[in-house]
Amino acid sequence: MAEEQTLGELLARYGISRRALLKYATYIASLMALPPAASTAMAEALAKARRQSVIWLSFQECTGCTESLTRSFNPTLENLIFNLISLDYHHTLQAASGTAAEAARLTAMKENAGKYLLVVDGSVSLAENGAYSTIAGITNLQMLKETAEGALAVISVGTCAAFGGIPHAKPNPTGAVPVSEVITDKPIINISGCPPIAEAMAGTLAYLIAFGKPPELDHLNRPKAFFGESIHDRCYRRPFYERGMFAKSFDDEGARQGWCLYELGCKGPVTYNACATLKWNGGVSFPIQSGHACLGCSEPNFWDKGGFYRPLSTATGTSGAWIGGAALAGAAVGAASAAMLRARKKSSTGEK
Amino acid sequence: MTPEARSPAGSLRTGVAQAVLSEIALLLENLAATGQAGAIDLRSLPLTEADRAELEEHLGRGEVEARLAVVGASEVWETAYAGVWWIRHLGAEGEIASETIAVTRVPEILMTHPADVEAAAARLQELIMLRRESAIGEETGNG
Numbered sequence: 001m002a003e004e005q006t007l008g009e010l011l012a013r014y015g016i017s018r019r020a021l022l023k024y025a026t027y028i029a030s031l032m033a034l035p036p037a038a039s040t041a042m043a044e045a046l047a048k049a050r051r052q053s054v055i056w057l058s059f060q061e062c063t064g065c066t067e068s069l070t071r072s073f074n075p076t077l078e079n080l081i082f083n084l085i086s087l088d089y090h091h092t093l094q095a096a097s098g099t100a101a102e103a104a105r106l107t108a109m110k111e112n113a114g115k116y117l118l119v120v121d122g123s124v125s126l127a128e129n130g131a132y133s134t135i136a137g138i139t140n141l142q143m144l145k146e147t148a149e150g151a152l153a154v155i156s157v158g159t160c161a162a163f164g165g166i167p168h169a170k171p172n173p174t175g176a177v178p179v180s181e182v183i184t185d186k187p188i189i190n191i192s193g194c195p196p197i198a199e200a201m202a203g204t205l206a207y208l209i210a211f212g213k214p215p216e217l218d219h220l221n222r223p224k225a226f227f228g229e230s231i232h233d234r235c236y237r238r239p240f241y242e243r244g245m246f247a248k249s250f251d252d253e254g255a256r257q258g259w260c261l262y263e264l265g266c267k268g269p270v271t272y273n274a275c276a277t278l279k280w281n282g283g284v285s286f287p288i289q290s291g292h293a294c295l296g297c298s299e300p301n302f303w304d305k306g307g308f309y310r311p312l313s314t315a316t317g318t319s320g321a322w323i324g325g326a327a328l329a330g331a332a333v334g335a336a337s338a339a340m341l342r343a344r345k346k347s348s349t350g351e352k
Numbered sequence: 353m354t355p356e357a358r359s360p361a362g363s364l365r366t367g368v369a370q371a372v373l374s375e376i377a378l379l380l381e382n383l384a385a386t387g388q389a390g391a392i393d394l395r396s397l398p399l400t401e402a403d404r405a406e407l408e409e410h411l412g413r414g415e416v417e418a419r420l421a422v423v424g425a426s427e428v429w430e431t432a433y434a435g436v437w438w439i440r441h442l443g444a445e446g447e448i449a450s451e452t453i454a455v456t457r458v459p460e461i462l463m464t465h466p467a468d469v470e471a472a473a474a475r476l477q478e479l480i481m482l483r484r485e486s487a488i489g490e491e492t493g494n495g
């Protein structure tokens with residue numbers, strides 16, 4: 001529940017010093033590429049803020065988003081976010097079940113009306129009036145509508161909630177749609193990815209709690225701090241791309257030498273996310289570093305873009321920038337990607 | 353060979369270290385002239401491992417080094433250039449969570465926050481009270 005105490009007072013009770021809060025704010029500010037001086041302001045703002053009530057609803061999803069947020073957080077710096085929020089309902093994590101769990105959601109909605117954040121992972125089924133997915137006998141559709149009503153803002157976590165994701169993939173038997181197609185009268189922040197990067201979720205939450213407003217968003221309502229650059233922009237294999245040095249199969253000499261994976265279907269040039277800089281599993285690696293092309297999981301319709309292993313220029317076929325596969329040179333590929341980027345910007349409404 | 357080692361960028365000196373040095377010099381002159389502090393977030397820069405090593409080597413180590421145990425470890429040291437501090441915060445796995453060059457007389461992270469002072473004063477008072485009570489208890493018990 002939301003508390004009367006400030007976070008500073010609450011953390012002091014847990015033995016978490018202001019110095020720890022400053023370190024946390026420095027970490028978040030650095031993640032979000034805020035100016036270093038912002039960390040002091042953020043630490044002070046967090047200390048004065050109240051613990052944020054969060055209701056987390058999971059609909060048509062695989063629980064990967066929750067795994068991403070919880071698994072990557074060891075009990076140190078990275079998990080401090082859990083001290084800043086009061087997770088009042090999360091059916092995977094909460095101890096209560098059945099009627100008690102639903103009662104917790106209703107109580108939080110009542111006590112924090114107009115003030116709680118609603119986090120959603122998973123898409124919403126519309127077919128058959130939402131009968132494909134229900135929790136406690138309530139359809140996802142109905143639960144989303146009634147819970148969003150008193151929310152301050154909605155955070156769609158993961159590509160399913162943000163853009164429909166895998167449930168929305170053809171032939172979409174359940175009529176799955178993103179949250180934004182059901183809720184149109186609340187601010188919505190999309191943190192896409194399958195799953196999304198834990199730091200992107202934590203950073204966005206911390207920013208919201210500290211400054212009481214969302215960070216700057218892109219045309220798909222994603223925080224620019226994490227989705228402002230493409231994977232390709234920050235890919236360490238980029239010098240090979242520029243020189244036209246491409247792996248042609250997963251076990252050829254080029255692949256062994258770490259050449260660019262464009263011809264193996266890499267969607268890095270049209271995928272906006274922070275994998276190349278923040279990486280995964282505490283900064284260990286990311287798909288391209290592990291030898292696999294980017295699947296483009298943080299973009300709308302990533303599942304239906306014509307094949308993960310087909311090069312972009314042939315896979316999308318929508319930009320008019322089709323070029324022959326085998327003899328790609330860096331410059332030619334660059335031109336094709338630029339054309340596709342323009343196409344992407346034009347169809348910026350995502351799935352609508 | 354790890355993919356990282358194969359990374360064409362890993363062992364390359366790109367010249368970014370030189371640029372950072374020039375920026376630090378500007379910030380330091382400003383600190384000397386106006387007393388105004390500044391900072392550079394190293395994580396926001398496309399530094400390769402080699403660039404980072406080059407920067408660290410050029411700046412060297414000065415008179416102060418501190419190890420912090422604040423939700424994980426942190427290392428803070430004044431470089432060979434007085435007023436230029438290197439602040440490295442480590443995450444759960446010992447990875448670098450944030451890295452900043454602070455150009456200031458004392459980095460904020462080393463200073464004690466007034467709220468922590470207040471809390472500490474209260475806690476110390478509590479301890480004194482407890483000790484007094486237990487001493488009285490012992491005395492009564494002995495008597």
Ligand code: SF4
Nearest residue numbers: 232235260261266268
């Ligand atoms: S195409 Fe993929 S592997 Fe190649 S440089 Fe771009 S993001 Fe990296």
